[in-house]
Amino acid sequence: MKKTLAMAAALVLSAMTFTACGEKQGVSTDGSTSMSKVIGSLGEAFMEQNSDITFTYNPTGSGTGITAVLEGTCDIGLSSRSLKDEEKQKGLTETVLAYDGIALIVHPDNAVSDLELETVAKIYTGEITNWKEIGGADGEIVLIGREAGSGTRDGFESITDTEDKCAYRQELTSTGDVITTVAGNPNAIGYASLASVEDTVKALSVNGVAPTEATVKDGSYPIQRPFILVTKKDTALSDSAQKFFDYATSSAAHDIITGAGVVPAN
Amino acid sequence: MRKAAAKNTAETVIHGIFLLLGLITVGCVLLITIYLIIAGLPAIKEIGLIDFLFNDTWESTSDNPSYGILPFILTSIYGTAGAILLGVPVGFFTAVYLAKFAPPTVKSLVGAAVSLLAGIPSVVYGLVGMIMLVPAVRKLFGLADGASLFAAIIVLAIMILPSIIKVSVTALEAVPKEYEDASLALGATPTETYFRVSVPAAKSGIAAAVVLGVGRAIGEAMAVMMVSGNVANMPELFGSVRFLTTAVASEMAYASGLQRQALFSIALVLFLFILLINATLNFFLKRGKEQGS
Numbered sequence: 001m002k003k004t005l006a007m008a009a010a011l012v013l014s015a016m017t018f019t020a021c022g023e024k025q026g027v028s029t030d031g032s033t034s035m036s037k038v039i040g041s042l043g044e045a046f047m048e049q050n051s052d053i054t055f056t057y058n059p060t061g062s063g064t065g066i067t068a069v070l071e072g073t074c075d076i077g078l079s080s081r082s083l084k085d086e087e088k089q090k091g092l093t094e095t096v097l098a099y100d101g102i103a104l105i106v107h108p109d110n111a112v113s114d115l116e117l118e119t120v121a122k123i124y125t126g127e128i129t130n131w132k133e134i135g136g137a138d139g140e141i142v143l144i145g146r147e148a149g150s151g152t153r154d155g156f157e158s159i160t161d162t163e164d165k166c167a168y169r170q171e172l173t174s175t176g177d178v179i180t181t182v183a184g185n186p187n188a189i190g191y192a193s194l195a196s197v198e199d200t201v202k203a204l205s206v207n208g209v210a211p212t213e214a215t216v217k218d219g220s221y222p223i224q225r226p227f228i229l230v231t232k233k234d235t236a237l238s239d240s241a242q243k244f245f246d247y248a249t250s251s252a253a254h255d256i257i258t259g260a261g262v263v264p265a266n
Numbered sequence: 267m268r269k270a271a272a273k274n275t276a277e278t279v280i281h282g283i284f285l286l287l288g289l290i291t292v293g294c295v296l297l298i299t300i301y302l303i304i305a306g307l308p309a310i311k312e313i314g315l316i317d318f319l320f321n322d323t324w325e326s327t328s329d330n331p332s333y334g335i336l337p338f339i340l341t342s343i344y345g346t347a348g349a350i351l352l353g354v355p356v357g358f359f360t361a362v363y364l365a366k367f368a369p370p371t372v373k374s375l376v377g378a379a380v381s382l383l384a385g386i387p388s389v390v391y392g393l394v395g396m397i398m399l400v401p402a403v404r405k406l407f408g409l410a411d412g413a414s415l416f417a418a419i420i421v422l423a424i425m426i427l428p429s430i431i432k433v434s435v436t437a438l439e440a441v442p443k444e445y446e447d448a449s450l451a452l453g454a455t456p457t458e459t460y461f462r463v464s465v466p467a468a469k470s471g472i473a474a475a476v477v478l479g480v481g482r483a484i485g486e487a488m489a490v491m492m493v494s495g496n497v498a499n500m501p502e503l504f505g506s507v508r509f510l511t512t513a514v515a516s517e518m519a520y521a522s523g524l525q526r527q528a529l530f531s532i533a534l535v536l537f538l539f540i541l542l543i544n545a546t547l548n549f550f551l552k553r554g555k556e557q558g559s
Contacts (some may be wrong), residue, residue, distance in 0.1 A: 061519030
């Protein structure tokens with residue numbers, strides 16, 4: 001009987017210690033899953049230099065990240081789209097960290113390798129439905145997209161001017177799912193972050209420009225979007241968070257951002 | 267006397283601790299229920315209950331948004347019904363075989379395989395479905411794309427097998443041996459005995475297994491999200507569809523404003539479905555107990 005009591009007491013005690021931790025200096029980020037590669041590398045490099053600060057990244061999505069900053073549950077929000085006016089009115093401000101090209105991907109066996117931006121829009125709105133109309137083999141075009149609210153979808157639709165008009169066959173919830181699906185279907189076309197594109201799929205040129213880091217940087221590749229750090233306008237960041245913010249936007253972080261496949265903004 | 271008193275105090279304290287732990291569970295359920303109701307009602311009020319439940323257009327991020335979840339409700343019902351239609355016969359006969367016919371070695375082997383099937387994470391079902399099943403459906407039926415209600419039904423049917431088999435086996439094994447002996451003694455063959463005596467005697471347990479399968483199928487999100495295409499169409503067997511669960515899961519990460527509230531409302535609808543299924547399950551289990559005693 002005493003044993004049971006002691007165990008119960010130990011349980012209660014251990015439960016209490018759980019609530020007491022969390023005093024260590026830290027910087028927490030929350031948001032866009034598209035930014036996981038770049039923010040992950042930045043966080044790692046930052047922690048190497050500042051071993052006393054813990055860096056955390058919560059891959060939830062741009063919308064959640066922005067809400068998290070508003071509610072104060074994280075220091076810096078990550079968004080792969082610009083802030084909406086209603087979000088700015090709530091006292092948030094944005095700092096562009098990098099630019100990300102959105103690549104159009106098809107199955108490697110697809111004969112099509114270049115599309116005009118207008119043609120891309122026509123394909124996604126369902127005006128062009130067969131690959132043979134644009135120089136490919138006979139086959140119904142299968143449109144693969146992302147879920148409503150996704151930063152990549154928002155970026156893609158706003159650049160191609162196809163908002164709410166896309167006739168998707170599939171709406172998937174991650175970049176990896178899009179790539180896997182396109183790699184498995186010779187008639188599929190999808191879009192994904194340039195940084196995540198693998199050899200299992202073929203990235204198309206748009207207006208004759210191939211999606212590369214150089215063409216995204218000089219602005220000649222048309223489908224690109226910003227990666228943004230979201231903070232509160234009138235509330236100062238904690239010392240550790242400010243340190244990370246300064247580091248991420250400094251020229252010292254250039255190589256790391258480039259290494260993650262996106263183009264540094266400054 | 268003192269020893270007895272001390273023992274009593276210890277008993278009381280321990281009972282108190284157990285009560286507290288039990289209350290935590292009840293508290294969690296209450297908290298979730300209340301939260302879902304509070305978070306789910308505003309959007310329903312704003313959209314209108316009829317419009318929310320019976321409008322067939324879901325365009326949550328359009329400039330002129332429409333929040334009708336009829337496609338999701340129907341997809342969830344069709345998908346679950348399809349999974350039950352395919353999964354129950356397979357699960358039922360497997361259970362009868364395992365409980366009554368199978369030699370011990372086969373039984374332990376198949377039993378272990380069924381347990382393993384139950385332990386596979388749903389994301390793995392989804393991944394395998396996405397890489398193998400979806401292209402196979404595309405080729406087999408000559409479709410442009412294989413992600414469809416049909417693919418989701420296949421995945422769900424496999425996923426509900428373990429619950430159906432395990433609960434049915436338990437129910438069948440609990441049938442008193444005297445029933446079967448009596449039937450055999452009267453000259454019935456083993457097959458006649460098992461299907462005419464054992465199965466009817468275990469029918470409430472088997473019904474509970476089916477209801478459990480329904481619960482598992484309707485609540486599954488990850489696996490179906492990866493094979494069903496996720497477009498908010500009215501359900502078609504070979505079309506891209508979105509379930510109640512995937513409607514919440516796929517948009518939650520980026521949702522804001524009324525869209526986010528509407529997702530909570532979908533969760534509330536799903537929760538009501540699950541409550542209904544649980545009530546049915548309790549009904550069958552209770553009836554089973556009454557019959558047993």
